[in-house]
Amino acid sequence: MKISRRKFIGATAATAAGASLFSFEMLTKLNPAAAADPNAEFQQFRNVCPRNCYDTCGQISFVQNGILKKVEGDPKHGYTNGKLCLKGYTYTRRIYSPDRIKYPMKQTPRGSGNWTRISWDEAMETIAKKILDLKKRYGSTLPICFDKYSGNFGILHYGADGTMSSIGYTTRALGTPCWPAGIDAQTYDFGTLYSNDPEDMVNANYLILWGQNAAWTAVHSIPFINKARERGTKLVVIDPIETSTASKADLYIQIKPSTDGALALGMARYILDNNWVDWDYARANSVGFDEWIDYLRNNVTLDWAAEKTGVPADIIREIAREYATAKPASMWVGYGLQRHTNGGQNVRIIDALGVMTGNVGKSGGGVNYGHLETWGFNYNAMSYPAPKGSKGFAGPDGKEGDRNINMNNFAQDVMAQQDPPVKMLWLACRNPGSQDPDTTAIEKMFNSMELVVTVDSFFNKTVQMSDIVLPTTTHFENTDVNASYWHYWVGINQMAIKPMYESKNDIEIAMLLSQKMNALEPGSCTFPTKGTPEEWLSKEFNPGIYEFLEISRWQELIDSPRKAKMPPASWSDGKFRTPSQKIEIHSDSAEKNGLPPLPIWVEEMKAPANYPIRLITPHPQHALHSQFQNLDWMMTANPEPILEIHPQLAAQYGISEGNKVKVFNDLGSIILKAHLTRTTPPDVIVSYESWYKNSNYNVNYTVKAIPSDMGKQATGNDGLAFHDNFVMIQKA
């Protein structure tokens, strides 16, 4: 087990070396073609990167003669501060990529690659006729299944959801593959997820990044972390992999995967033994605290925690003492940590550690995970009622509505539906062919459909399995607004250039479908048939948001992104949103859902004998899931996927640097090029989920749809234990 210490090398050097915050000047040196004529006049527009990324960056687009020449960071954005990640600077390559889907197209037969261009009218006619046909045959629109997630988080993209609710009750993929176990954990404990302003990390005297790889996945946080470090704040990173973030830490702790709860319990026991407990805070603000203290006394020892986690007892003592006494000390719990069968429970234990030391509700403190406080829009785009007389699915309360299926077991759950079966898929902002576990099952499920419609920009794996693809705009080609699930800023996306080719945004597509459905069968779709993005935006804002952002019209966002008026420390008012209005160390809600009421240890999943190696598939530096990596600049920077493997493990299987390795289990296999590295433990291999151009690489061929322990309380379904994935390897 690896423990390493680094000397802090100063903010500037650390940022440049590790955190890959690029400036446009740096990038143009790498690729002179990116430079625009410095003397020409630019029109400038304000944008927000709408990807599912912590940072949700403010951007400025520079347009000359209707052409987007370059994209830079918006200096008025107080969190992203005028800089973008490398991906953010590649946007011109995305917009003008020759690989972009330019027109509506149909593929006959599905999967053949035989695509022909069709008109929007033909596309809409085919889709509308199929919807009406299915409704006639099955007596409802339930055979139509909608799956949308995080391709674009712009608020008007909820128009895609609106399309579905307005044709009738449909089958919906419910849940999130992303962060649900941690959301539930924090919901049980505090009543919802709500974190300190990340800019407030500058006030921390101690900082633990727990299963969080900020240098790649939330790069704009690094300057705030470095600012704290300039004052002497110690940065501790806990991760089974020595990530780019870990390599910058003062102390890196290589923990055995899925054992974070045991480490937090060991720390808690040592804090208790030394009476560094903030009894006043914990007793005044929580319920069940003393019950948990009894558990610690009777069940937890440092030796047990050290044995379980692989972290030496001395190190547990060191971080326990420092964390408990630094005041305020901050913890940032990453989403990687909760992608386990006990992931939610581990987050609950870490929460309890924050409570016991009085670090919750404090500036410079917090157990920070994410928030949705700035997402209070009206979502009018998705709130149209089903047409009169629509037949729905009777829920447990007897009320008719949509039929919800599990987004996190999408393939199996779609195929399990019988009454009526699912016959048509509509996918928007979603690439299950690449991002869902068990790709083979996804392929089989797609093949059982009568019609698959995907709205996207590139011929990715999901599009390849579709019958019709509808080309969508990028965020520079329409107007929208974005909030973040991490920082407190909200910003506008101005339309900087006209939509390319025949692309349309999700809300326009919804209106077009409504026109066609109503032409074919009046009253069959309740979605409006016209409306401008500006009108839609006005419908999405409300007095609450205006007050929050201290503006009176959303158009004021054109002058500058706005930061919500919220205290820097979450829960500083002590008004928790649990049933008891206190922090629920003892949670009846958790118990009702069949979980331990207390934050106690729950055993991790063990490797089966025939698949002894754990394959962790975290988030890539050069891609945002299946986006960006396919672009030419990214293919230059990072041409092929690799398998990170410890030399000891490689030697055991006769594998050398650069060898092709078959990674397999009973679900499927992938072939990857080996890169020998001591950054991963000897029983863990790593490959980053991503979609490369001209490659069938997809980690999810080997990843099973194993549920994590939590998620259903707040998001409808449990999350995914992506990182409890076990495989075997052999030289290919």
Ligand SMILES: Nc1nc2c(c(=O)[nH]1)N[C@H]1C(S)=C(S)[C@@H](COP(=O)(O)OP(=O)(O)OC[C@H]3O[C@@H](n4cnc5c(=O)[nH]c(N)nc54)[C@H](O)[C@@H]3O)O[C@H]1N2
């Ligand atoms: N093995 C493994 N798998 C994972 C994960 C992991 O850690 N390991 N992580 C999981 C996590 S955390 C997440 S959040 C999911 C993400 O899963 P997804 O949300 O499916 O991922 P993306 O690739 O970001 O986006 C999906 C598609 O949206 C399209 N898109 C972009 N903009 C628009 C738009 O304006 N309109 C429409 N209609 N489409 C648009 C993109 O081109 C892309 O094809 O993946 C999960 N999958």
Ligand SMILES: Nc1nc2c(c(=O)[nH]1)N[C@H]1C(S)=C(S)[C@@H](COP(=O)(O)OP(=O)(O)OC[C@H]3O[C@@H](n4cnc5c(=O)[nH]c(N)nc54)[C@H](O)[C@@H]3O)O[C@H]1N2
């Ligand atoms: N560049 C880039 N940025 C992204 C994304 C992307 O795809 N690319 N995706 C965005 C999205 S949707 C998300 S959800 C976030 C994810 O952001 P993060 O949470 O930072 O990213 P992950 O890569 O999912 O996981 C973080 C770390 O968790 C570690 N980990 C896995 N299991 C354990 C464990 O049991 N214990 C501990 N302590 N650590 C563990 C992994 O080794 C990994 O280094 O990033 C967002 N930002």
Ligand code: SF4
């Ligand atoms: S991908 Fe994330 S960090 Fe990069 S520009 Fe977009 S929001 Fe910013």
Ligand SMILES: [Mo]
């Ligand atoms: Mo995610």
